[in-house]
Amino acid sequence: MNNSLFLYLSQFRIFWIFRALVRRFFFWIEANLFGAGYKIGEEKSNLQSLRALFQVTQTQLFLAIIAAIVLQIVDPYLYPFYEFIGLRIPDDSDYVTLLATVSGIGGVFIGLYYAGLSTVSGAIYSRVPNNIRDLLVQERIGYVYMRYLALVTFIGLALIGLRILGYPRIFLAVPIVVLMAGIGIIAFVKLGQRAFNLFDPTALSNHIFVQLRHWLKMVKSGGFKYDDPSFQVHANKQASTTLDALETLADITAKEPHLSGKPFLVLTQYIIGFLNHYEKAKRFIPSESRWYQQRYVHRDWYRTEESRIDIAYKTGTSIQPEITGDKYWVERKVLPIIMLCIRVNLKAGRYSGVLELLGYIDGYLKVLAKEGWVKKAFEVLSEVSETVIKEIALPEEGDVLKTEVLEKLALSETIAYLPISIFVAFSESLDELSRGEISERIRHIQWSHLKDIYRQKFPSYCIPQLEWLKPRLTFELLAEGRQVSPLWYQTELLMQVVAEQLVESFKTLVSESAVLYRQWINHMNTARHPWLGAAILSREWEYWHKAEYHLPRIAEKWTDINGSRYIEGLPWPDLDIDKLSRNVSDNRNETLKHMSQQGTLLTLLSRPNNFPDYVGQFLHCCGETVFEALYEGNHELLKAVFRPYFVGCLFTFDKLRPKTVSTDWRAQQEIKIAAAPLLDLMDLSGYSYLFADYHDKPILAKEVTDVWNEYLDKEANSSSVKLFAIAVELTEAAFEIPYRGILRTTWQRKVSQRLMDLPRKRIYHRGSFTSDTIAIHKSPLVRIFAREPYGSFNNGVDVFIALFLCKRDDAKDIEFGWRSHELSEEIEQAEKNYQQLSEVEDD
DSSP states (O other): OOHHHHHHHTTSHHHHHHHHHHHHHHHHHHHHHHHHHHHHHHHHHHHHHHHHHHHHHHHHHHHHHHHHHHHHHHGGGGHHHHHHHTOOOOOHHHHHHHHHHHHHHHHHHHHHHHHHHHHHHHHHSTTSOHHHHHHHHTOHHHHHHHHHHHHHHHHHHHHHHHHHTTOOOOTTHHHHHHHHHHHHHHHHHHHHHHHGGGGSGGGGHHHHHHHHHHHHHHHSTTSTTTTOHHHHHHHHHHHHHHHHHHHHHHHHHHHOTTTTTHHHHHHHHHHHHHHHHHHHHGGGSOTTOTTSEEEEEOOOGGGSOHHHHHHHHHTTOOOOOEEEEETTHHHHHHHHHHHHHHHHHHHTTOHHHHHHHHHHHHHHHHHHHHTTOHHHHHHHHHHHHHHHHHHHSOOOOSSOOOOOOHHHHHHHHHHHHHHHHHHHHHHHHGGGGOHHHHHHHHHTOOTTSTTHHHHTOOOGGGHHHHHHHHHHHHHHHHHHSSOOSOHHHHHHHHHHHHHHHHHHHHHHHHHHHHHHHHHHHHHHHHTTOHHHHHHHHHHHHHHHHHHHHHHHHHHHHHHHHHSOOOSTTOOOOOOOHHHHHHHHHHHHHHHHHHHHHHHHHHTTSOOOTTSOOHHHHHHHHHHHHHHHHHHHTOHHHHHHHHHHHHHHHHHHHHHHSOSSOOOSHHHHHHHHHHHHHHHHHHHHHHHHHHHHHHTTOHHHHHHHHHHHHHHHHHHOSSHHHHHHHHHHHHHHHSSSOOTTHHHHHHHHHHHHHHHTTSOEEEEEOTTSSOEEEEEOOSOHHHHHHTOTTTOOSOOHHHHHHHHTGGGSGGGTTOOOOHHHHHHHHHHHHHHHHHHHHHHHHHO
């Protein structure tokens, strides 16, 4: 309509009425078209949903129909057999009733199961995230049972349908359907009992670990498309989603008081079990697999080649980061769950559960050590120990805590044992790392086969080097028709990687363990928990003993790996075995110093009956160390240990001696037992004179005598000296091996062996035909203990009495026995013999 006509008609009212009616008519048409289109879309969506439903159910549907058809076909051929055994074909009413009943039962059970599932879901899972509710839907046993029940229900309906269509009754269907229905009924009872477990969300975690193992198997060598990056990324995403569900499940479990105990511990044990499996599976995963989550590693500008720096500067950009795979992305997701479980249970006082969990962690650390990842094992141990120790050893205000819960002591010992477990596990793995063993494995690799480098079970840290070798050796086979690079060359390249890993492991075992033990002990003592610190010290002492025992084996293994180098310029790592041995020895001595100090502190506390005797252990070890320091002439070690040892012996005597005077034989035995530490102390003190002369270090004897003089001068009476005299008298008067007498005899034998290396000379006495062989040494005391053929019958106690106690004013009227007097005379005679030898040599 042109503008003129519109202006003309617009002057009439009828025009506007007609125009409105036309617009309404077209609006009605458009509305109906839109409604029809929407309905068509809705129906299309419904049809698509129906199609999707059919796709979901088609397997069960076709399986039931095919089963009914097969029964219909097979049944006529069995009629002669039915007649032979006297069975009759059921009536129509009975036949249909039976099948209808079975189908009805199946329908009822399906309804009951989902009603129960809805109840559980509403009570427990209504406020949880979707990924946790999905676990309930994916619960494996219920899912399989529902599929089975649906199949049984529809088979009955399919058989009824065939009968209505005019097909004959199927006798074979009767026992089969009855049997299948019986399985469904009985299984429903068991499933109903199991339904109560669904109130515990951790009971559904099995599906999580099944999925994780499935995706892990997919990326291992031999898995479907394991070398395809797209499939690797897909497996990574699916596993990451599954681990997110595991994290959510753990958070929910930790917040529910009724679930944070045993259910949470069981879930955590499953996690550690998966970590054990995963660590071993890494041997079969390509090192560049996209299964490992990608992360950026940014370069240092002053450590990057100039070409990259120049490009970055001229383009005004930064240096492009390197993309590497995070080999520990799974561990980073699940280890916090383990720490959370430990914290929750320790705060609730469930120590026995945590002890059980530490046993599983111990197994995981062993797996890491055997796979060669000792540094990673210590990182995990550091995180676990920090969590445990902070919870069990909260700082105490005021005095030192005198009593502890026995379970806390067990936790401390268990944590302190874990480094030992790592060391032993790693030592056992060294048997598989000989040069000959590695060479033999390389010999069996078929380089043309993509998967073969993963089948030889090399440690996972060897895989990158093998993957680097593979394309080069494959090219040789294609170009030359044979393998050009010799076996020794391949072995050398791989052994260099093994050597680097071993050096890192050896150094970690010495350095990291020392750091951890010091941190643990310092925390315990700072928080005023001396008994827990003593438990850790006891294990540390065991650790360094085992380290000293295994050092020769480590040196032998290093010689085998590092002994032959055929490729010049190959960067081999350095390992100083002597320095490693010195570090172990220094750490052992440092531990002894701490033991002597800790023992002195513990002597002031009353030991509970069910606690180990750490005081006795530390005191004994300190005594052996005092002897070792004298034996080696180590004044610094003697200075650090002797004074605490002196105090510990006196305190131990005071604790062991009877508190009442009695003539009973049992009281006398108690006195003899109590006198043992005093005799040990005097024995070692006497040997300080001997070794001071032997090493020509008077400071050794001075270090000992200064402590004795300080103590005896402080007492200012002869009662203490009399106490030592009584201890000696009890030992000499008894016709028996005294308590700890074998230990002191061992010291005496070691002294004789040490003095055997002195030069000797035979002298003849004037006016007689007799002669003596004497050791050449300026000290008469040394010559007495070194004389042939049996050495001296005296011991350190006799030396201490003769050269120290008898010379004190407060000991003049005290009798110490005949042996000390004889020793003084022997010293004078030895000096005369030495002068005679000098005169003979002068002549």
